[in-house]
Amino acid sequence: MSIDLINEARRQTEICNACRYCEGFCSVFPALTRNKMFTDGDITHLANLCHNCRGCYYSCQYTAPHEFDLNFPAALAEVRQDSWERHAWPQPLARRFHESGVAVAAVLIVGFVVLFGMLQTFRPASGEGFYAYLAHGAMVSLFLPAFLLPLLSVIIGLRSYWQEIGGTRIRWSHIKGAGLAAARLKNLDGGQGQGCNFEHEDRYSNTRRWLHQAVMYGFLLCFAATSAGTVMHYVFDMPAPYGLFSLPKLLGVPGGVLLTVGCVGLAWLKTKADPSLGAARVWGGEMAFIALLGGTGATGLALYAATGTALVPVLLAVHLGFVLVFFLLLPFTKMIHGFFRFVTLIVEEQKRGA
């Protein structure tokens, strides 16, 4: 299966290498002109450099019905998707959640049930804020493994991906270069700031870039808020609840808003774009993932808004259910792309230097 995908992408890569008209769109083309022959690892590396901006599809003179049948964004998307699944650990979980929105929803429901159950079972006699509904110890014993196990899985996957694409010893300059490219989502700017060809076919637009930026920074802010809370709890002995002008809230509220708005926007854009220019088989799974991520942000905000009302226990269970499932499925959903992309950018820095 995957060798067919790689061969097809290689066929198209070789045509692009003889053409090079798209050189200015993104870092994929400058990377491919380094070679005349492409190993499987080279192709996987190129695929993970691609952001599916589609500039190279709409400007290609060889798309179907031309016999060269170029659809470079889709060919790379298939290889990329396959690479996330091939390197996923444990393997039995590799494909299901990418492909099936229903599977994601099912796990989510299980997540809710577990949380409601825990709220029933572990309701403490006393406690403040959320800990009035769910004992602190119970919360930790659930979320610590739910965070660490996926992290372990990601590390295992990345190690094997690293070997496939030929990563070498990391230097600080590699990380810096990769970090800068990622922070600005440089490659989504279309090469000149005009953006991608996503929702308006051959017209450029920056909407996708801005929405993705909102999601990425929204997520990072939420993550920072949680981390800040953890540090305040354990290091400074300042347990939740926190007021509006506390670090967790100052980070978390804007983060939640960005995350929610960004996810709604990305889902809407996805309905406008042509699915045949991406990995079509995972369309449903990707949509479910966007809902999962956006739901995590939205329920977090709702929970905060409901402070002091009778809705808190229900919303707490729902929000924690989202968070739990988001982390558990992290290595097996679109979320994994961030990790692969970052590693790819590091390796690209290395290959460019070499």
Added chain:
Amino acid sequence: MNSDVLKGPWDIVVVGGGNAALCAAITSAEEGARVLILESAPKTYRGGNSRHTRNFRCMHEGPLSVLTDSYGEDEYFDDLMLVTKGKTDEPLARLAIRSSEECLPWMEAHGVRFQPSLSGTLSLSRTNAFFLGGGKALVNAYYNTAEDLGVTVVYDAEVTHVHIEGDRFTHLEAQVGGKSHRIEAKAVVLASGGFQSNLEWLTRAWGPAAANFLIRGTPYNKGAVLRDMLDQGCESVGDPTQCHAVAIDGRAPKFDGGIVTRLDCVPFSIVVNRDAERFYDEGEDVWPKRYAIWGRLVAAQPDQVGYAIIDSKSIDLFMPSVFPPNRADTIEELGAQMGLDGVKLAATVSEFNKACRTGRFHPTELDGLATEGLAQPKTNWARPIDTPPYYGYQLRPGVTFTYLGLKVSETAQVHTASGPLSNVWAAGEIMAGSILGQGYLAGFGMTIGTVFGRIAGREAAAYVN
């Protein structure tokens, strides 16, 4: 398509949907004219040969957008004289050259994006501005701009006749959706390209050999409008029996193979014909200066085919090819793979190898490393072909465009023997023969189309307003 749109009323109808047509349509629409574009290709193949281009040649007094340094009018004109051997209309040529400078900002303002010279083409970074994404991206940008200006585009619309009465165009006939339609407008701009994809016409001009030619660009440029205008007494320019042809990969598709089928290996190979014999100096000059003659050279060989033979020393010295080469460990085997007499090919190679001298080999400049004592010498880059594996590419003539076109004035008006037609303008390949009487200057086709497309659009709009 609702055929009611064809009824208009239209001020200007533009025939064709490539660069020249779009520049004309946009310019007239900006002047307030109601414009209809009739493009014979379906939407997916819109844009004629323009969709295959990568750059245009632009005069500039100092650094301009992606262009480095400066490229003045006289140097540009000298370059043109060199390739056309003087076969050009100087006032028109200078008009095109001078106007090219203001074209670049105009193109950017209408959606075209430029990128620095592509890797492997650094020699053009001063003279030629490359389109980001190539010609199809340019064409897309122009269609979007035209649409925003209210221009109507009808695809699958082949114009079959442009009716002239006296010195005036009255209406035209077009096949749209399988039906013949009569379309009226106050003026017409003809921008339907050359006739290079009309194999019958090529065969008349070239003889049966033309059956083996490959057409590098669109199959829709059949010259129907050009033929029709010539039949109605319009004056022509350019040699009717010549076309611009380069040697391309013999395995390329019959039409629309575009840029990727080119092969840059000739200077580092020997090229033999069907009978495994060499027929021309492969090392005469640097490749950008020689690649355009190889189409005709191969066309003159039996069966219109050539074979470039190369060894592993040189395989990485040129841009990658779209199809992998044939490959073998002995010359005999390689010849057999390619359908040649392997023993004879080996003899040709060994005769060539014996004539090679030692000396400094320099791939990017004339190194003077020539053969000695051969009836058919190779005057540069002559290194023995002796390091397996050996590689081979089949070469065929690939036609880029034809030279025959309509004669126009400096205002792009089409002429008959008794003077200009009052409401007919022409732009692009259909009139390029005035300026490019022979040879080719990389990037000049798009310059001619942009300059004269804008002139035609401006003049036609002034006429109807």
